[in-house]
Amino acid sequence: MSIGNISTVRALLVDDEAPMRDWLRSRLAQVWPELEIAGEAGNGIAAIEQAQALQPDVVFLDIRMPGKNGIEAAAQLAAMAQVVFVTAYNEYAIAAFERGAMDYLLKPVDAERLAQTCDRLKERISEKRKAAEAAQAQSRPAIAAGNASENLPVATDVQTMLTQLIQQQMQQGQKRDYLRWVQASVGTSLRMISTKEILFFKSDEKYTLVQTEQAQYLIRKSLKELEDELDPDEFWRIHRSSLVRVSAIAEVTRDFRGRQLVSIKGSTEKLEVSRNHTHLFQQM
Structure with a gap:
């Protein structure tokens, strides 16, 4: 009251x-x-x-x-x-x-x-x-x-x-507490994005792209900062330029060059797995 x-x-x-x-x-x-x-x-x-x-x-x-x-x-x-x-x-x-x-x-x-x-x-x-x-x-x-x-x-x-x-x-x-919300500026407003909605993060020089099923956002936080703040059981660093939500991974395939590619649920994006992170998918 x-x-x-x-x-x-x-x-x-x-x-x-x-x-x-x-x-x-x-x-x-x-x-x-x-x-x-x-x-x-x-x-x-x-x-x-x-x-x-x-x-x-x-x-x-x-x-x-x-x-x-x-x-x-x-x-x-x-x-x-x-x-x-x-x-x-x-x-x-x-x-x-x-x-x-x-x-x-x-x-x-x-x-x-x-x-x-x-x-x-x-x-x-x-x-x-x-x-x-x-x-x-x-x-x-x-x-x-x-x-x-x-x-x-x-x-x-x-x-x-x-x-x-x-x-x-x-x-x-x-x-420790892990990041639960990501803040992204959209025009003159601030959008609060639950980490449970995020499919993956992808670095783009000065910015980091945040991908959900509905939209894309750009934030200034680096992948290194995100990796330190996110739950490692929920998000994996699969490349120096990408972090992916584990539960959003649809499948992992190999291309004709032998590279591992991660397909994401709800997205047409395929993310490359770098050699330093192929241990995450050892059975392939």
Whole structure:
């Protein structure tokens, strides 16, 4: 249930994909028109610098970013603002976020879920401001100190949780989260493509082609990055220029030159298997 309006709230949007920041900005304008977008950042280091300069009330934070990632950045940001993760990777984090110390939004972001998050943020920020105003009105150092100490457990709890998540990532690599959504710019809009819809990826110099049964998209992410982020049980690198969804393979044949060629379900494309990857189809 939505609560009443509160005074100006400032937000910082952090994502390494500019189209995603634009998309989130437009969605926030719909569900929380009064929210002021104070700034944007494309990585964790810039996010911390921006937060220190702009002092936002809320930080909408992506997880997978170059340099300092979202989880590492949040360990510092949580002491300055309410942190909301906006992520395509949910398995290792959702249970912790549900504890209430912060919130998360799963890409592609659902409008109703975003509205719920905004209502929750309004409530938290309103409570925090009322406590600060009460302390200031009474003008007693003891009370002010008491309110400050009341705020500490939340930040401490967040930082402890984030430290545990980082340790889990390092110690339990086998339980890592794999890419579930790929972002592709289509004109002025951002398209979220489920990896379950993707037949294959094919590199084309500066871009990577994403092929689904319905359409093709171009993204700037390299095959090397995709290979690192995709589940190796679901996607195989069969050539330096192509990654294919295993379940989309219809058959593997040989041409007159002895090369292995992969036929893809729902596509007329035939992808060559390089010599370095013929071990994937050893029985041929």
